[in-house]
Every structure is written in structure tokens, then in C-alpha cells.
Amino acid sequence: MSAPGQYSGSQGRGEVSLGARFALLAIVSLALMLLDHQANHLARVRQALLIIVYPIQMLVDVPSDVWQSLHGWVTEREALLAENEQLKRERLSVNFRLQRLDTLEAENRRLRELLDSTEALGHRVLIAEVLAVDLDPYRQRFNLNRGLQDGVFVGQALLDADGVVGQVVEVGPFTSEAVLITDADHAVPVSLNRNGLRTIAVGTGESNRLRLPYLTNSADVVAGDLLISSGLGGVFPSGYPVARVLEVQVRPGQSFAEVIAEPVSKLDRDQEVLLVWTEDNAPPAETARLAGEL
């Protein structure tokens, strides 16, 4: 397409007209999108680009970092003492529960040996800081300050103190990107803690809601039921709390009930999350090798 010379605006560049250049670059970006959409053809390109935008991510994170350290400076002594007191109390009760857990774990292992079943219980975790970077208000995603050099891999599960948070979808050398379980594109295989009923919890795009669209009207589920990760699918380790059922609406005339659940982890308030390595979701050889290179 040749533009009228007067408007073409390409005289500076000489030969090629504006329309032609636009068409060329548009095709380039379309091709990029196709490649990116198909599979992981562009993993390397993305990693390179992530290095370029790394300073921007760091700069953006500065204000909230500064705010937090300022907050630490000016917090009053009484408030700190009160917090300290509360933490001590919490630690006591947690320790108490841990004591019981130790005996239970030992007993569990013994019983499993008797049954001759093997289930990996050993998990390795790494604390990652959530970067205050936020671009798309329509997606439930965030960036972490850990990347390939820490051995992070795509598909790695994220937990916090209360339960399952999400999984890693993109890994750069120093940072990685994670998607929350409430993202509209995300689903977690779960089971009901009370009776082991297995189903799938789908994100809604709201940070405090999950849907369970595949439970029939007759399914044994009531408000208050705890959903734990079932371990199917191999991304999330089994047995961690995911959400609590908020309401169950039986819809006569339709085969599935409308079940809404609320995540137990503090998805929108987390500053730090745990990256989990389990024995059965250990990083694939390739990622490990990449991490070694860096």
C-alpha cells in the first residue's frame, strides 16, 4: 500500500513507505504471538527480554520497599512489643501442634511401611519475595524475586503459611512470574478433606473466589468443607489446604451444582511465598542444567 506522499511521513527514512513498514512490523508481532501461543518456542527470547526489563521491575519495587522500611522505623515501641507478644503466643501454639505432628508423622511412616506404599513427604522450600509489580488489572499474576539461578522451574508450586497460592508460569534468570489459583485461566485439582471427593477448583479472576463447576447436584459437599490439593496433575503436592467452601447452590434442572469457595491463603496480601520442591516434581533436567549455566 503506498500512502500519498504528503502524509507518508517516511521521507526521512527514504525508500520504504510507512504502510509497508507497518505491515512488516505487524507481521513480525503476529508471528511472535503465534510462536508464543503455540508452545514454548520463545522461552529463550522471553528470558533475554526479562533481563532487559529487570531494572524496571526493580525500580518499580523500590517505593513499596522504602515504604516498608520507613514503616519499620516509625512503628511505635508498644506496637512492636504487642506484636512480639502475639508472635510468641503463636509460636507456642504452633510448637505444640508440631510436637503432635512429629509423632503422627512417625506413626504415618510406620503404617506406610507396613502397607508397603511409598509417598514422598520430604519437601524443600525456598522463600521468595513478591515484587510489587502490577500491570494487568485483569489477571491474577505477580512477579517473584527468584529465578533460574535459584533453580526455579516452570510449573513449580507456590504455598504460603495458610495454603496453596499458585504456580510459576515463566522463569527469567533473576525473576519469575507466577499465576494465582484465582486467575481465570487457572485450575487446581482438589479433594474434599472430609470425604476425599475429587474435583477441580477453577479461578474466577476475583482474588477471593474459586468455582467448583464439576460437582453434581447430589455431590456430598456443604458450606465450610475444606478443600485440599489432591496431587493429581503433578503440579501441586498433595495434602495442602486450598480453599473453604462458601456456598452450595443446588440447581434443579441442571446436572451440576453451583459451588463457590474462598481460598485459605492470603492471596492478595502475601509479601512472601514459599517455592516448593517435592521429590516427584523435582526440576526437569533441562532447567537444572540452565540454572547450572548461570
Place this chain on the structure above:
Amino acid sequence: MAHRDYDWLTPALTLVGALILAALPLPESVAAFRPDWAVIVLLYWSLIAPRRYGLLTALWMGLALDTLSGALLGQHALALLIVVYLSQRFYLRIRVFPVSQLAVTVVLLLSLYQFTLFWIDGVAGRTVPLIERWGPVITGAVVFALILTAFERRRQAAAARM
């Protein structure tokens, strides 16, 4: 009027600044009204100095946005390319528009930008909740009008040079 060439530093800094503003965390209630900083700044420079800041700059900015936001690689790039192509095609007319007419043009361009992003999400099968998308368009047009008025002299100089 003899006019010195613009330095490259100001545009470069403002473009990077736009990326930072685009990624800065905002409270959820305000986030839906975050103007599309990258489009605004890019549009401004492509009107002021169309020969330097055009399609290629748009491509780079778009790729940076895609990487920052974890969008499909090329999504923001294509949306920016379309906007900048249109502005470059008609920059001579747009530049002499009165501010009111300019605001309408910018609203149209920003809507087109949002629509392109939304459309690509749809084609790629990414589920995007239907939240109002006009928020950034309105605030963006206002911000653009403010920037143009604030730097009116630069615009007139650019128009006079042609």
C-alpha cells in the same frame, strides 16, 4: 525559526518512565483507571518527532510491556503499532487539531488500543473477565490533553517546522 534538534535523552527517559508508571502497583479500586502511559507518551513523541519515534519504538515498547505483564509476546506490540501507524499516517492533521478535536482523536486511538488487546486475548483463548475497559481510555485522554497543553510550545514548534 531555527530550532535545535531534540535531545534523545528526554524521550528515552519519558518512555522508560512510562513503563515504570505502567507497572507501578496501584490500589485495586484505582487500578482499573490507570491510563495507558506507554501509549500516551509514545503518541506524544510520534506526533512531535515522527521521524525518530515511530513504528520501531512502538515495537520495542510493546515487547517490553508484554514481558513485564506476561502477556502474549507481541500483543501490546501489535496494539501499539496500530495506534502509532494511524498517528503517523495523519500526524500533520492531528498536530494542528484544536485540543477538543484532539481529545476525541485520542479517545478513538486509545479505544482501538484497548480493543486490540481485548481481541487478541479473545482469539488466544485467554479468559479475561469483562470489567469495564473504558476507564483507561477516559483517564488516558485527559492525561494526554494535559500533557499537550503543558508542552504546547513544543507542539507549535513542531508544527511550525513542517
